[in-house]
Amino acid sequence: MGMSEDPTPPDVPADTSDQVDPRRSVQMVALDPTFLRRSVLIILVGILLFQILEWSALRLAGFLFNLLLAWLLAISFDPLVSGLAKRGLPRALATAIVAVGVIAGIVIFLVLFGGALASQATALVLSVPFLIVDVVSWLNGTFDARIDPAEITSNLNLTTQQLADLAGSLAGGLLGIISGVFGAIFSFVTIIVFSFYFSASAPQIKRFLASWLKPERQVVFIEVWDISVRKAGGFVISKLVLATVAAAAHVAFFWIIDIPYWLPMGIFAGFVSQFIPTIGTYIGIIVPAFFAAFNDPWDVLWIVLFATIYQQIENYIFSPRISTATMAINSGVALASVFIGAALFGPIGAIIGIPVIAIVIAVIETYGRRYELDPELHDRV
Structure with a gap:
């Protein structure tokens, strides 16, 4: 009887060249003690400086x-x-x-x-x-x-x-x-x-700040400073003068018709009408009229008539003379500046909102560029 060959080949040792020893996959990272100490020190100093700046900002x-x-x-x-x-x-x-x-x-x-x-x-x-x-x-x-x-x-x-x-x-x-x-x-x-x-x-401050700029930018800085200060300052002065005149006129009229609280009401009407754009005039009329209605309903009629007549006098006589050469601010932008200032800084913020936006608009108008509307678009806008 002949010998039969085993079809199963003999065991061949597996190729272990591609196997990785698990011990070799662990990479040891050694940190330089000097670098570690320096990094921790920088982080601590940064936190300390931030705390100092935050404390200083709150106090100042x-x-x-x-x-x-x-x-x-x-x-x-x-x-x-x-x-x-x-x-x-x-x-x-x-x-x-x-x-x-x-x-x-x-x-x-x-x-x-x-x-x-x-x-x-x-x-x-x-x-x-x-x-x-x-x-x-x-x-x-x-x-x-x-x-x-x-x-x-x-x-x-x-x-x-x-x-x-x-x-x-x-x-x-x-x-x-x-x-x-x-x-x-x-x-x-x-x-x-x-x-x-x-x-x-102001001139010394302007020169000092300009000296930190390159020569080609100094001319731009000086011109922006002069134009913004002149226009914004003129705008605020004109508003203060108009508000003072309006307050004096309203106080005098309220005193003549003897409405309750004529002095604060007159001051309120005069200044609100100037420093709250668009709706300020109506607020300045409604509030005194509301208080006067419970004293004598006829006073409401006199207040409305006086405010209407005075507004026409201001628009055609006072404002053109006082506001000449001052900048014009869009009523919507001015109203938004009042509300934003009030939200940020309270009543004082409402007062300074318009001067701040006046400076910004003066700078934009000086170096901004506007273009004429295309004639073909006139009928579409």
Whole structure:
């Protein structure tokens, strides 16, 4: 019987050249102790510097905001200062004359009307709950509504006690004076001193900043500075003059017809109509008319007639003369700047919103380029 061959080939050792030893896949990374210490130190120093900057920003926020107000104030009165300087007066003396004139005007106003303004403002605040009761009573009687005035005043935080506390602070209570006098004095002195410095040293500041630029950019910087300051300053000055004239006219008329709180209402109507574009005129009429309606309904008619006549006089006589050579700002842009400023910085932000946007628009108008609309598009727009 023959021998049969096993079809199964003998075991062949597997090729282990492609197999990787698991121990070889582990890569050991050695960190340089010097590099590690340096990296940790840099991170810690960075965190420390960030904390210091954050702490400094929080502590200096009020001071920096006062510097912003001082700069805007200096720009606002720059046309007056520059006008006196062109007549041969030293710029520091011209700045001092303008500053003394403004402060003297404020002091005279406070001496003549400060007491009346404080007392009427206090009475106005205290009258709000009673005014709400009158309005709700009229609505309930006219439309058979079932509105609870006490619930409204409570939801609006306008209870008599809360308003009495607010009125006490407005009237200048002892605690209010003690708590706020130092901060108010510091802010006032900061704004006055730095606005005087910014105005008197404007040429030196301008040259100093321009010296950090390349020669070809210095001309652009100086021109932008001059045009923006001139246009924005003229715009603010014109608005202040128009607001003062409007406030004086409204105060006088409200005093003649003897409406309640004639002094704060007249000031409110005059300044709101100028510094809140488009809707400011209507707000300045509606608010005094609303308060006057509960005293004598005929006063509402007189207020509307006076405001209409005065607006025409301002548009055709005062504004063209006072606002000549000043820039025009789109009413929508100006209104947006007021609301943005109020959202960022409160009531003061609403006031400075327009000067800031005036500077921005002055720069854009100086170096921006506008093109004529294609004649073929005239019928489509």
